[in-house]
Amino acid sequence: MPDDHRLAWLLVASVDDRSNVTFDRHKLFDQNFPVLPGQTTTKTIVPRSCRAPTRLVVLRGSGPDSARVETIWSASLVARRKHAVRFEVARNGRITASIVGGEVLAEEALDGFDIDTFLETQPQILPPEPDNGLDLLILLDRIGKPEAFAPRLELATQVVEEIAAEFLKEDACKVRVLAIADDIHLETQRAREQPLPNAVHSVCEFSSPQRARAALARVEPVWDPDYDYPGAFEQVLARLNSALVRWRLNSAHVCLIITSRPPHPECAGSYFLVPAAPSFAHWRADYVEAATSTVGLTPVLATFPSDWRLPPEFASLEAAQQEYVRDCWESLTRGEPRRPTGDTWFELDDTSNMRTQAKRLCRHIMDRAGFGDTTLVLPELAAANRPWPGA
Numbered sequence: 001m002p003d004d005h006r007l008a009w010l011l012v013a014s015v016d017d018r019s020n021v022t023f024d025r026h027k028l029f030d031q032n033f034p035v036l037p038g039q040t041t042t043k044t045i046v047p048r049s050c051r052a053p054t055r056l057v058v059l060r061g062s063g064p065d066s067a068r069v070e071t072i073w074s075a076s077l078v079a080r081r082k083h084a085v086r087f088e089v090a091r092n093g094r095i096t097a098s099i100v101g102g103e104v105l106a107e108e109a110l111d112g113f114d115i116d117t118f119l120e121t122q123p124q125i126l127p128p129e130p131d132n133g134l135d136l137l138i139l140l141d142r143i144g145k146p147e148a149f150a151p152r153l154e155l156a157t158q159v160v161e162e163i164a165a166e167f168l169k170e171d172a173c174k175v176r177v178l179a180i181a182d183d184i185h186l187e188t189q190r191a192r193e194q195p196l197p198n199a200v201h202s203v204c205e206f207s208s209p210q211r212a213r214a215a216l217a218r219v220e221p222v223w224d225p226d227y228d229y230p231g232a233f234e235q236v237l238a239r240l241n242s243a244l245v246r247w248r249l250n251s252a253h254v255c256l257i258i259t260s261r262p263p264h265p266e267c268a269g270s271y272f273l274v275p276a277a278p279s280f281a282h283w284r285a286d287y288v289e290a291a292t293s294t295v296g297l298t299p300v301l302a303t304f305p306s307d308w309r310l311p312p313e314f315a316s317l318e319a320a321q322q323e324y325v326r327d328c329w330e331s332l333t334r335g336e337p338r339r340p341t342g343d344t345w346f347e348l349d350d351t352s353n354m355r356t357q358a359k360r361l362c363r364h365i366m367d368r369a370g371f372g373d374t375t376l377v378l379p380e381l382a383a384a385n386r387p388w389p390g391a
Contacts, residue, residue, distance in 0.1 A: 008035050008087075008095055009067050011057035011115070013122075015048060023119055025064035028087055028095070039089045042100065050079040050133045050172045051371060056105070058087070058095050059115060069115055073097050073105040076168040080131055129371055132251035133172030135206060136163060136365070137240070141231055141259035142179045142201075142221050148307040149221035151351035152258050155302060157216050158358030159256065159365075164209030166366055174248065175212035177203035180259070181222045182232045199232035206246060229308045229321070233263035237332075240297055252369035253297045256361070260304040262328035298368045301332050302346045302361060344368075 009025040016022075028043070029035050047054040053074040061067030071094070077083050084100035097105055140156050142149060160175055167173040179201040204215035239245065240255055247253050310318055333344040344364075348357055 006034060006060040007062060007067070008070075008089075009059040009061070009064050010043060010087075011059055012045070013048065021122065021124055023122070025059060025067065027064075028058070035089050035093075035095075037089050037091050037093060040086060042084055042086045044082050044084055046082055047077040047079050049129055050131070050169065051129070051167045053168055056085065056097055057118070058097070060095075067115065069118060070095065071097075072108040074108060075099060075103055075105045077103060078169070079129065130250060130252040130369070132248050133167060133169075134163070134174070134365075134369055134371070135247050135251045135253050136160075136173070136175045137245065137253070137255045138175065138177045138212075139233060139236065139255065139257045139259070140177060140179050140203070140216075140219065141233075141261055142181055142219060143223065143227060143231055143261060144221050144307050145223050146221055148260070148304075151348075151354060152260070152304055153216065153219060154354040155348070155358055155361075156256075156258055157213055158354050159361050160209050160212050160216065162358050162362035163365065164213075166362070166371070170208050170210075173209055174206040174251075175204070175209050176206040176245075177212055177216060177219075178236060179203050179219050180231045180233055180236070182227055182230070200235050206248070227308075228264075229261060229306070229310075230264040231259065231261040233257070233259070233261075237263060252371070254300060254365050254369050255297055256300045256302065256365065257332060258302045258304075260306045261308070262325045298365075299332055300344060300346075300361065300365055300368065301329060302348055302357075303329060304348050304351065 008028040010028050012024055012026055014022045014024060026043075029039055029041055045054070045056075054077045056073040056075070058070045058072075059067035060070040077099070083103070086098050086100055088096050088098075090096055099105060138156050138159070141152060144152075156177070163173060163175070181199050181201065183199050203219055204212055207215075310321065329345055346357070346361060346364075350357075
């Protein structure tokens with residue numbers, strides 16, 4: 001039998017209810033005789049991941065177990081939706097593939113690749129992923145002099161770049177940025193005459209990572225000697241599960257807080273540094289409710305050393321202030337204390353290499369959001385297609 005007339009098979013992945021992956025060969029053409037130029041067939045496939053490429057693997061050989069790879073195509077397809085793929089035998093006997101509807105397939109140079117070696121590199125378990133990808137909300141503390149703000153801005157920008165690289169389809173990842181400043185809490189003549197920017201500024205709505213990066217480049221620090229230590233984070237923390245945030249349905253929701261300042265206490269005491277009462281349980285409860293609501297919010301915290309110093313006349317409040325800050329950070333991470341590995345709460349004392357820190361944050365965000373290390377995803381055939389033993 002000439003090489004270009006061998007039977008053709010499509011390699012597909014099957015995932016059971018425990019996310020175990022098995023691979024099967026499905027005959028591309030129903031005939032039991034060799035394929036010939038001009039033959040066509042259309043298969044309906046269902047991709048399994050919104051971030052890893054869907055791979056179409058065509059095998060040629062007289063039997064499914066002895067068939068070898070002829071061509072591998074890859075495409076960025078919407079996960080868990082049906083896609084029609086048209087296969088056609090060209091004049092030279094090779095099989096071509098195209099997505100019905102205009103999606104582009106990229107051919108990979110893997111002719112004759114040993115299928116057993118190929119399958120050994122594939123994941124044995126494919127964890128379920130959120131259908132619509134990732135929504136990342138960044139709350140960025142913009143209070144401080146330029147030299148203090150620069151590392152925070154650099155980290156936010158690097159995180160967006162790292163996250164963007166994890167998703168091949170632009171729509172699979174959306175980023176929103178809110179820049180947090182503060183109000184002037186002192187009734188001074190200068191404060192009334194020269195109002196500061198809004199305490200909460202929407203840098204960009206949920207949009208592509210590319211647009212988010214461009215918007216971040218325009219964010220500038222704000223600084224005023226009449227600022228107190230906390231920032232205006234409490235103005236958004238209690239509303240994270242509301243329609244105002246505009247989370248997408250069926251996507252993973254992550255809130256990354258990049259700051260060197262805590263929120264204000266619910267009832268501010270001396271100089272807005274500590275709570276007026278020993279407990280701020282109501283604020284804590286509001287945030288925990290938002291973080292554990294049906295939205296499924298995942299909070300991640302990155303803190304930088306503060307450039308704010310306690311005025312000498314309030315030195316007696318230093319211990320209470322430090323206790324309040326620690327309680328804030330642990331509340332923002334659902335009561336999880338900081339760990340040496342930087343789990344959930346990343347304490348960034350070293351600002352010399354933000355790219356390395358961003359990679360750590362990106363890995364953590366992807367894991368917490370439910371995206372595993374999927375290196376390759378093969379398609380599933382829709383139920384209407386018959387497996388090779390009965391073809």
